[in-house]
Amino acid sequence: MKKLRIALIGAGDRGFHCYAPYVGENPWQAEFVAVADSDEKKRNSFGDAYGVAPAMRFADLSEMLNRERLADALLICTSDKLHFQPAMRAVERGYHIMLEKPMSTEPGECLALAGAARNYGRVFILCYVLRYTAFFSTLSRLLAEGRIGEVNSIVQMENIPLVDQVHSFTRGIFRNTDTACPIILSHCCHDLDVISWFAGAKCQKVSSFGGLTHFRSENAPPGAPKRCLDGCPHSEACPYYAPKYYLTENVGWPTSTIGTDMSFEGRLKALETGQYGRCVYHCDNNVADNQTVIMQFTNGVTASFSLQPFASANARTLKILGTKGEIRASMEANSIEVFDIASGRRDHIVVPPSRRKYGGGDYGIMEYFVNEALRDGRGGRTGMDSSLESHLIAFAAEESRARGAVVDLDQYRRGTR
Numbered sequence: 001m002k003k004l005r006i007a008l009i010g011a012g013d014r015g016f017h018c019y020a021p022y023v024g025e026n027p028w029q030a031e032f033v034a035v036a037d038s039d040e041k042k043r044n045s046f047g048d049a050y051g052v053a054p055a056m057r058f059a060d061l062s063e064m065l066n067r068e069r070l071a072d073a074l075l076i077c078t079s080d081k082l083h084f085q086p087a088m089r090a091v092e093r094g095y096h097i098m099l100e101k102p103m104s105t106e107p108g109e110c111l112a113l114a115g116a117a118r119n120y121g122r123v124f125i126l127c128y129v130l131r132y133t134a135f136f137s138t139l140s141r142l143l144a145e146g147r148i149g150e151v152n153s154i155v156q157m158e159n160i161p162l163v164d165q166v167h168s169f170t171r172g173i174f175r176n177t178d179t180a181c182p183i184i185l186s187h188c189c190h191d192l193d194v195i196s197w198f199a200g201a202k203c204q205k206v207s208s209f210g211g212l213t214h215f216r217s218e219n220a221p222p223g224a225p226k227r228c229l230d231g232c233p234h235s236e237a238c239p240y241y242a243p244k245y246y247l248t249e250n251v252g253w254p255t256s257t258i259g260t261d262m263s264f265e266g267r268l269k270a271l272e273t274g275q276y277g278r279c280v281y282h283c284d285n286n287v288a289d290n291q292t293v294i295m296q297f298t299n300g301v302t303a304s305f306s307l308q309p310f311a312s313a314n315a316r317t318l319k320i321l322g323t324k325g326e327i328r329a330s331m332e333a334n335s336i337e338v339f340d341i342a343s344g345r346r347d348h349i350v351v352p353p354s355r356r357k358y359g360g361g362d363y364g365i366m367e368y369f370v371n372e373a374l375r376d377g378r379g380g381r382t383g384m385d386s387s388l389e390s391h392l393i394a395f396a397a398e399e400s401r402a403r404g405a406v407v408d409l410d411q412y413r414r415g416t417r
Contacts, residue, residue: 004374007034007071007095009061009086011046013257014100015077018357019127020050022366030370034070036061041260065089072096073123073374079173080180084109091116096123098369102189103384103391105181107412110391117384123373126387128193129361132368135331135351136194136359139318142349143198147338148322154198154303155319158191159311165289166240167254169309170215171276175285183287183307184208184401185394191305191316192293192397193382193390198320201299202389207406208397210291210307220281227277240280242271293397331359 006023008015023030032050036058037043047057058064061078065086074095076086084104090097103110103126117124130136143151160169174180174187184192196203223233228242235241246255251262259270271277288307295303315332329336336349354360365382395417396407411417 003028004030004073004370005033005071006030006073006075007036007064008032008046008075008077009036009064010075010077010079010082010100011035011037011039011042012077012079013253014127015075016042016046016049017253017256018362019075019077019098019366020046022363022370023050026370034058034064036064039260045260061086062089065093069093069095073098073369076100080186081105084113087113088116091120091122091124094122096369096374098125098127098365100127101387102181102185102394103387105185107392107395107417108415110388111413111415114384114388123369124384125365125369125373126382126384127365128190128382128387128390129358129365130190130194131197131361131381132364133331133359133361134354135329135334135336138336138349138351139320139327139329140197142327142336142338143320143322147325147340148320148327149324151198151200151301151320151322153301153321154195156191156195156303157306157308157317158188159313159315159317160187160307160309161311161314162239162309163245163254164314165309166280167245167257167276169287169289170240170280170283170285171242171278172254172257175283175287177286180287182394182398183289184291184293184397185391186287188291188305188307189390189394192393193387194318195295195303195305196297196389196393197386199295199297199299199301199303201297201301203295203393203396203409204298205296205406205408206293206393206396206400208291208293208401210288210401212286212289214289215280215283215285217281220279224279224281226279226282227272228279229271229277232279242277246271246276288401291397291401293393295393 023032032052034056035043035046035052038059043057074090075098077100083099087099103113168174169183180186221234225232246258246267258276289309291307293305313332318329320327325340327338334351334353338347356363392409392412395412396409400407
């Protein structure tokens with residue numbers, strides 16, 4: 001069996017620590033032969049870890065993509081606003097592509113990517129990792145088996161733990177739509193994808209409500225400084241005090257993302273000068289910290305999705321009602337209950353927990369990409385056309401939230417929004 005040659009663009013947390021480990025654990029199946037990242041330390045750390053030759057470590061991703069194809073496949077794991085251009089260039093170069101979500105932060109670019117992938121002739125999938133977890137795969141199987149008849153409605157909740165909310169969406173790289181994208185796209189597109197998958201049809205109309213309610217300057221306690229280390233009088237009681245997050249013995253996520261120097265001194269300097277040391281009430285964040293989305297699909301299925309921060313755990317919960325019964329499920333508990341109306345029977349299914357992050361979805365999508373998609377030439381569960389749907393829902397939801405109006409998705413499909 002030929003070993004697949006893979007190149008990586010973006011050696012940050014997702015590329016380096018979530019997808020690449022599959023190759024490290026299965027070196028007889030694939031190898032990394034090139035990496036591109038503007039951060040020299042990240043680039044060389046990745047190159048050293050995976051044996052990438054110095055001449056194949058690129059500071060400029062354009063330099064990599066302007067060369068003749070260097071590998072069989074390409075992982076694109078850049079920041080949200082830097083997905084479209086490298087993906088389109090990679091299409092021209094003929095790579096098999098696995099692209100981190102979102103496809104793009106612009107509706108028109110999403111449509112263009114889906115169109116390019118449609119006539120591409122190569123594998124082009126999006127990193128919607130939930131579809132590759134045992135938990136959501138089991139739910140999909142139960143629906144396909146008709147265990148609850150025809151799906152009638154779906155209720156899904158995304159509970160965001162406090163650490164995620166504070167680190168990523170208040171202080172972090174997803175905090176502001178000027179540099180990233182709305183939370184409904186950057187984070188919750190996974191959930192909208194699952195809902196679209198289970199609804200089994202295109203979404204027709206969307207309405208949404210919510211906004212930034214808590215992490216605002218007017219909610220800062222009296223005397224709170226701009227930075228946590230500037231003598232904050234609330235340091236003991238404040239659950240958001242930066243040293244409680246980043247100056248502990250744990251240098252894994254989220255601490256690993258605040259800089260490249262994980263010594264105590266390096267982390268202290270990062271808090272004194274960088275974005276992660278700021279008071280949560282004095283950041284430049286503008287993304288919503290709660291949001292509800294209501295959807296109507298062309299087959300009559302309705303769905304609601306709720307984003308809830310301040311949760312105790314990263315827990316997705318679902319209730320799916322059908323013509324013959326209902327499903328209640330909790331990803332955190334790996335628990336699924338199937339209720340049959342006719343018999344009154346309740347079946348409890350416990351999905352074997354994964355020892356890997358995100359329910360094993362990161363590992364699962366890489367396993368699929370390497371062993372099935374690339375070797376068999378199949379597009380997988382998360383091809384560009386299917387992935388486009390959740391993006392259009394997210395764009396429509398954000399427009400609805402901002403305008404206070406119901407949005408027709410056909411306007412996005414026609415490219416008139």
